[in-house]
Amino acid sequence: MARNFQKEYREYHSKPEQKKRRAQRNKARRKAMREGKARKGDGREVDHQGFNRRGRLDNSRVKVVSRKTNRSRQPKRNGSQD
Numbered sequence: 001m002a003r004n005f006q007k008e009y010r011e012y013h014s015k016p017e018q019k020k021r022r023a024q025r026n027k028a029r030r031k032a033m034r035e036g037k038a039r040k041g042d043g044r045e046v047d048h049q050g051f052n053r054r055g056r057l058d059n060s061r062v063k064v065v066s067r068k069t070n071r072s073r074q075p076k077r078n079g080s081q082d
Contacts, residue, residue: 024057037064045070 012018028046032038038046047070048060 003063007013021057028057028060041068043067 013022025046025048028048029038032046033040038044043066044064045067046062047065048057049063
């Protein structure tokens with residue numbers, strides 16, 4: 001049976017935990033825009049420093065980086081790297 005990726009995506013992103021994390025990311029972006037560090041459509045993203053993958057994003061250190069930089073820099077993961 002084929003997987004329904006669209007359904008999986010919706011289920012994951014509609015969880016209360018993920019909604020809170022998205023709200024925190026949006027809040028950090030708005031703050032950077034108020035401070036003049038980012039603008040709408042500038043192709044830059046707010047990067048949470050330190051790879052805080054599970055913890056809260058509120059009051060964490062952030063910097064504005066290009067989309068390419070933010071997507072290319074990934075944290076180390078456990079397991080084999082093939």
